[in-house]
Amino acid sequence: MNPTAGDVELNTRIPKRIGRLDELAYNLWWSWHNQARQLFRSLDFRLWRVTGHNPVKLLREVSPDVLRAAAGDPDFLALYDSVMAAFDDDMTTSATWLGSTNPGLVKDVMAYFSMEFAIHSSLPMYAGGLGVLAGDICKEAGELGLPMVAVGFMYPQGYFQQRVAPDGWQNEIYRQLNFSEAPISRVLSAKGDVAIAKVEVGDVTLEIGVWLVRVGRTKLYLLDTNLDENPVPYRQLSARLYVADRELRIQQEVVLGIGGVRALRALGINPALWHANEGHTAFMMLERIREELVKGLSFSDAVEKVRAATIFTTHTPVLAGHDMFPVSSVKRYLNTCCQALGISWKEFFELGQDNPGSDVLNMTALAMKLSGQRCAVSKLHGKVTQRMWHTLWPDLPEEKVPIGSVTNGIHVPTWISPEMYRLYARYLGADWIKKHDDPKLWERVMDIPDEELWRYRRQLDRKLAGTLREHVRKRWVQEGMSPKQMLVGGMFLDPDVLTIAFARRFSEYKRATLIFTDTERLKRIITNRERPVQFIFAGKSHPADFPSKILLQRVYNLAQDDGFQGRIAFVEDYDMHMARDLIAGVDVWLNAPRRLQEASGTSGMKACLNGALHMSVLDGWWYEGYNGKNGWAIGSEQVPSDSQEEDRADAETLYRLLEDEVVPLYYTRDRNGIPRGWIAMVKESIRTAAPRFSARRMLKEYATKCIAPEPARWQTRS
Ligand SMILES: *Cc1c(COP(=O)(O)O)cnc(C)c1O
Numbered sequence: 001m002n003p004t005a006g007d008v009e010l011n012t013r014i015p016k017r018i019g020r021l022d023e024l025a026y027n028l029w030w031s032w033h034n035q036a037r038q039l040f041r042s043l044d045f046r047l048w049r050v051t052g053h054n055p056v057k058l059l060r061e062v063s064p065d066v067l068r069a070a071a072g073d074p075d076f077l078a079l080y081d082s083v084m085a086a087f088d089d090d091m092t093t094s095a096t097w098l099g100s101t102n103p104g105l106v107k108d109v110m111a112y113f114s115m116e117f118a119i120h121s122s123l124p125m126y127a128g129g130l131g132v133l134a135g136d137i138c139k140e141a142g143e144l145g146l147p148m149v150a151v152g153f154m155y156p157q158g159y160f161q162q163r164v165a166p167d168g169w170q171n172e173i174y175r176q177l178n179f180s181e182a183p184i185s186r187v188l189s190a191k192g193d194v195a196i197a198k199v200e201v202g203d204v205t206l207e208i209g210v211w212l213v214r215v216g217r218t219k220l221y222l223l224d225t226n227l228d229e230n231p232v233p234y235r236q237l238s239a240r241l242y243v244a245d246r247e248l249r250i251q252q253e254v255v256l257g258i259g260g261v262r263a264l265r266a267l268g269i270n271p272a273l274w275h276a277n278e279g280h281t282a283f284m285m286l287e288r289i290r291e292e293l294v295k296g297l298s299f300s301d302a303v304e305k306v307r308a309a310t311i312f313t314t315h316t317p318v319l320a321g322h323d324m325f326p327v328s329s330v331k332r333y334l335n336t337c338c339q340a341l342g343i344s345w346k347e348f349f350e351l352g353q354d355n356p357g358s359d360v361l362n363m364t365a366l367a368m369k370l371s372g373q374r375c376a377v378s379k380l381h382g383k384v385t386q387r388m389w390h391t392l393w394p395d396l397p398e399e400k401v402p403i404g405s406v407t408n409g410i411h412v413p414t415w416i417s418p419e420m421y422r423l424y425a426r427y428l429g430a431d432w433i434k435k436h437d438d439p440k441l442w443e444r445v446m447d448i449p450d451e452e453l454w455r456y457r458r459q460l461d462r463k464l465a466g467t468l469r470e471h472v473r474k475r476w477v478q479e480g481m482s483p484k485q486m487l488v489g490g491m492f493l494d495p496d497v498l499t500i501a502f503a504r505r506f507s508e509y510k511r512a513t514l515i516f517t518d519t520e521r522l523k524r525i526i527t528n529r530e531r532p533v534q535f536i537f538a539g540k541s542h543p544a545d546f547p548s549k550i551l552l553q554r555v556y557n558l559a560q561d562d563g564f565q566g567r568i569a570f571v572e573d574y575d576m577h578m579a580r581d582l583i584a585g586v587d588v589w590l591n592a593p594r595r596l597q598e599a600s601g602t603s604g605m606k607a608c609l610n611g612a613l614h615m616s617v618l619d620g621w622w623y624e625g626y627n628g629k630n631g632w633a634i635g636s637e638q639v640p641s642d643s644q645e646e647d648r649a650d651a652e653t654l655y656r657l658l659e660d661e662v663v664p665l666y667y668t669r670d671r672n673g674i675p676r677g678w679i680a681m682v683k684e685s686i687r688t689a690a691p692r693f694s695a696r697r698m699l700k701e702y703a704t705k706c707i708a709p710e711p712a713r714w715q716t717r718s
Contacts, residue, residue, distance in 0.1 A: 017071045018070060031119070035086065056182065109272060112150045113281035116131035140411050140696055141218050204231060206255065257287060260281075274311070281367075282312075285310060315600075324354075406706075410605045436691065472486050498587050505539050506552045512555055513554055516555075531663050583603060584610040586607070589612050589614050592617055602693075635649060
């Protein structure tokens with residue numbers, strides 16, 4: 001590997017004794033280690049909050065006096081030494097899971113390509129679940145010893161910040177990321193150049209720069225076209241995530257797919273395995289075929305070789321989630337690629353054809369055809385995906401369509417709240433986090449005294465109410481807000497009231513407004529004098545998704561209805577930071593997708609890990625996660641033939657569940673005020689969901705099902 005790659009520019013203001021703080025700030029490892037967070041927090045708590053928990057910025061702005069004092073403070077030094085020792089151990093140990101189960105694989109680098117990565121809120125380069133999953137995979141891969149490099153896009157403006165106008169309309173604010181305050185560093189070529197690789201996008205050849213994000217042991221390389229060498233319009237190519245403009249989108253995907261492979265080669269990285277996260281990244285397979293042709297392989301042998309070293313994961317059954325490009329733009333931007341492959345346009349389009357006769361290039365079809373392993377993200381989604389792509393294997397019966405599944409999981413150290421971490425440390429063992437995917441460990445949740453679990457849950461409720469008020473206060477100070485907006489922001493939320501959250505990307509199939517089907521009945525539930533209920537909504541609409549913006553507006557306007565007495569909130573600008581508070585601080589996490597449309601969903605897993613209860617349609621992960629005692633299922637698994645009928649029936653079930661089960665269970669208390677039945681369900685939920693829906697279980701399953709068999713096959717062919 002290139003020795004100059006990404007060496008962090010050292011901050012000379014930091015005293016030598018604590019000189020590695022800078023190195024720590026540039027490795028997001030700190031973000032999922034309590035002690036490391038504590039280290040930065042204790043350096044300057046005020047600045048820690050002001051910078052939005054961004055240690056790079058903190059170290060730029062902290063006063064030299066504070067640094068000097070810290071370097072002489074025995075408590076700080078003890079913490080510093082302990083954190084750095086843990087960091088070094090994690091970064092270098094060979095005693096990893098892969099090392100002990102599959103030592104032959106520890107040197108086989110695996111490349112992971114994704115359009116978005118959610119690592120930490122200081123890098124706002126994600127839209128939602130797909131990015132969070134990619135980020136969680138980067139974090140967990142390093143911990144398991146999977147030698148992974150990840151490739152994505154550097155978006156200086158990232159995804160937007162959400163502002164909701166008083167009339168409920170979502171406005172988007174794009175802020176320019178200040179690179180010097182972000183945990184990224186420039187990667188230079190061996191000659192010291194910023195431009196690392198070239199890629200042809202139509203008739204222009206673009207230079208690509210690369211930024212490095214260190215995520216524990218995983219290196220995440222972000223491609224950047226904003227270089228002086230490039231023509232002005234193309235410098236903006238990488239500005240934003242998920243542009244609606246199809247022309248821009250295909251250009252971005254050419255840069256990510258083809259440019260990404262070339263950038264890795266330029267850095268001397270030659271992966272044995274390539275993982276494509278969603279169809280956006282599929283052009284990387286074409287570039288690798290081209291490389292094999294250059295080495296002298298025939299086209300069909302090159303395809304076979306690439307396939308044998310490629311895993312593809314598809315993430316959505318919703319048609320709009322699959323990129324399709326018209327013939328004209330494909331011909332415009334991939335002419336060089338097609339020529340280099342030595343095939344006709346007809347053959348080229350056949351590679352990405354979803355149906356016979358279809359005249360678009362479907363990125364998912366392309367990825368399906370060029371990968372040897374294809375995965376869906378939950379068991380049910382696996383079946384749906386087999387049906388959806390049956391046309392690619394028309395001769396096979398549907399259940400034989402070669403698409404498997406690995407159910408998603410969450411990175412537990414990232415999504416556990418510090419409070420619940422401490423509680424588990426007491427009852428599961430101080431080193432519980434190291435064994436968190438072991439179901440036996442979680443049996444001990446049953447040993448936690450009800451009183452204590454309840455006390456921790458109450459603490460989290462209070463913390464959330466405080467956080468939301470502070471969120472509103474800041475907005476009011478900085479930008480002004482009407483009293484109604486402040487009310488909707490959650491000023492009147494009461495931590496003693498049963499709280500239900502609906503927080504996810506606004507998208508029609510997720511049915512954010514299902515709960516409002518009968519507003520009078522909902523009012524009776526919410527405003528019950530003895531047993532009130534409150535709702536918190538959060539989530540962004542894609543800027544170009546008009547129907548979903550109208551849904552969001554409807555929720556926002558309903559929340560202002562006096563009849564709900566201030567018990568419905570809409571929290572602006574849902575991001576990882578807000579998600580961490582919400583998943584831990586609410587009592588029920590509600591998910592209401594139309595059946596078969598939620599591939600997995602992961603936020604409910606985060607809620608369960610922290611002791612909230614999940615209530616969902618039996619779709620995505622909940623189809624396999626629900627056991628009858630660990631939360632609630634809205635309706636049955638039967639898929640109604642008509643979506644209006646589905647909405648009507650599910651709304652009825654939802655109200656009935658709230659009235660007859662959820663509310664009574666929450667408010668039925670013993671003489672000490674403890675809801676015994678509720679706590680029993682919480683324990684069952686934690687016990688069953690925490691180990692199984694972890695990223696650790698997911699990656700071990702990937703490694704066992706997909707990765708371990710692959711290099712062997714690859715070697716027999718090469
Ligand atoms: C976890 C997470 C998601 C994914 O949520 P779903 O359950 O898949 O809807 C989206 N956005 C953020 C900020 C998250 O943390």
